[in-house]
Amino acid sequence: MNLTAEMQLYPLVKVVAVLIPGMIVARNFTGEISCLAWLICFIAFLLFSYLFRRLKFAQSGLLYFSIFFLGGFLMANENEFANVSLPSHPIFYDAVVLSEPERHGKVVQADLGVLNNDKLIKVKASILRDTVSNRYQHLHVGDGIKAYSRMEEPVNFPGSDFDYATWMKTQGYIFTTFIYFNNWEKVSLDLRSLSHWERATLLVKRFRHQLLRQYESACGQNDDLAVVSAMTLGYKSLLSKNVKDDYSVAGASHLLALSGLHLSIIYGALLFLLSLFRGIPGMNFLRNLAVKELIALMAVWAYVAIVDFSPSVVRSALMLTIFAAISLLKRDKLSVNTLALAAIIMLVVHPMNLYDIGFEMSFMAVLSISLFFPILYHLIP
Numbered sequence: 141m142n143l144t145a146e147m148q149l150y151p152l153v154k155v156v157a158v159l160i161p162g163m164i165v166a167r168n169f170t171g172e173i174s175c176l177a178w179l180i181c182f183i184a185f186l187l188f189s190y191l192f193r194r195l196k197f198a199q200s201g202l203l204y205f206s207i208f209f210l211g212g213f214l215m216a217n218e219n220e221f222a223n224v225s226l227p228s229h230p231i232f233y234d235a236v237v238l239s240e241p242e243r244h245g246k247v248v249q250a251d252l253g254v255l256n257n258d259k260l261i262k263v264k265a266s267i268l269r270d271t272v273s274n275r276y277q278h279l280h281v282g283d284g285i286k287a288y289s290r291m292e293e294p295v296n297f298p299g300s301d302f303d304y305a306t307w308m309k310t311q312g313y314i315f316t317t318f319i320y321f322n323n324w325e326k327v328s329l330d331l332r333s334l335s336h337w338e339r340a341t342l343l344v345k346r347f348r349h350q351l352l353r354q355y356e357s358a359c360g361q362n363d364d365l366a367v368v369s370a371m372t373l374g375y376k377s378l379l380s381k382n383v384k385d386d387y388s389v390a391g392a393s394h395l396l397a398l399s400g401l402h403l404s405i406i407y408g409a410l411l412f413l414l415s416l417f418r419g420i421p422g423m424n425f426l427r428n429l430a431v432k433e434l435i436a437l438m439a440v441w442a443y444v445a446i447v448d449f450s451p452s453v454v455r456s457a458l459m460l461t462i463f464a465a466i467s468l469l470k471r472d473k474l475s476v477n478t479l480a481l482a483a484i485i486m487l488v489v490h491p492m493n494l495y496d497i498g499f500e501m502s503f504m505a506v507l508s509i510s511l512f513f514p515i516l517y518h519l520i521p
Contacts, residue, residue, distance in 0.1 A: 152480035158204045159487065162211025163494055170219045178213035182206055211487075218491045224261055224314055230290045234329055236342065237283045238262065240349055241276060242377050243269070248276045252285075252317075258333045262312045263291065270321035282346045284329030291315040310496045344445045348373060351446075367396070374398040374447040398447055399502070400456035403440055407460055410436040433464045451486070451493060452502040458482035459506075475510045479503065 189202035238251040247266040254261040294308035359365040366378035387393045418426035444457045462478045493499045
């Protein structure tokens with residue numbers, strides 16, 4: 141299929157510019173336009189673009205429309221996946237703990253993965269604390285529980301301008317629930333029905349919890365533990381308001397939020413260390429640039445998994461991976477196109493990233509740097 145000059149000039153930026161409106165339209169017309177309708181339109185316009193391949197302008201327009209409908213299909217498919225119907229009355233269910241339980245006043249909050257027809261439904265749970273037996277203290281990420289409670293869809297708080305329901309859906313939460321202290325028990329669950337990816341994710345979460353426990357034994361329960369946990373593992377629950385205010389006044393709040401700065405340090409340090417090892421006998425394979433890049437990128441993505449795939453960290457890892465591939469191919473590094481490709485991958489994998497504030501701010505910040513830095517660089521001698 142021949143593409144026109146318009147598509148060849150920053151093609152990935154144009155793809156994002158058409159893909160996102162399709163997702164927005166599908167999001168606003170949830171339930172009115174089916175996922176199948178979006179898919180049929182996508183295939184039809186893709187076929188039309190092939191039939192009109194000799195008419196360059198017509199082909200480009202049809203390709204843009206096909207990408208628009210692709211975005212609508214991805215978002216509609218995501219909405220249908222999240223459209224799970226459960227009884228409105230309390231039910232018994234099995235679930236696996238997806239996050240380390242955190243104490244908030246009289247309740248303990250944790251993410252649960254409810255097992256429903258070989259499908260893992262993410263639920264934000266609040267468990268009433270038992271102040272006598274303190275059973276919640278023995279509940280950790282990866283444990284299985286049997287519980288009895290009512291599943292409710294996320295709703296906005298009365299009088300608040302914050303769209304809490306949409307935020308919950310962008311984070312993958314399908315329901316919220318409140319569990320009384322005597323309506324749950326810790327059990328052993330058979331997780332073989334879960335996908336390999338879901339089981340691997342649980343293992344990584346357990347490993348992250350073990351690292352936090354080692355931090356606690358080394359630092360103790362103080363602000364040092366909170367800062368180290370936030371800067372290295374992205375775990376911010378231990379940060380007190382005073383610590384956050386101190387970093388904010390000092391203009392260093394970005395150090396507590398994992399981003400491209402942290403990944404760049406890890407990536408650069410790994411490449412430097414690997415270059416030192418290449419002179420050691422038996423390490424001659426490190427003289428190959430592709431091997432060094434591969435090892436460094438594998439370590440970077442392992443770190444991304446440990447910090448629970450934060451949107452800003454995933455964006456940085458994707459851009460590092462793309463830049464490394466472009467460097468090995470001896471191609472020009474078009475940062476805007478690289479940023480667009482990272483956005484496309486993240487939106488295809490999880491379309492609701494479009495409504496995540498971390499995703500939006502991260503990409504807008506890097507886009508602004510890419511566009512305006514060259515201008516400012518030439519203005520300042």
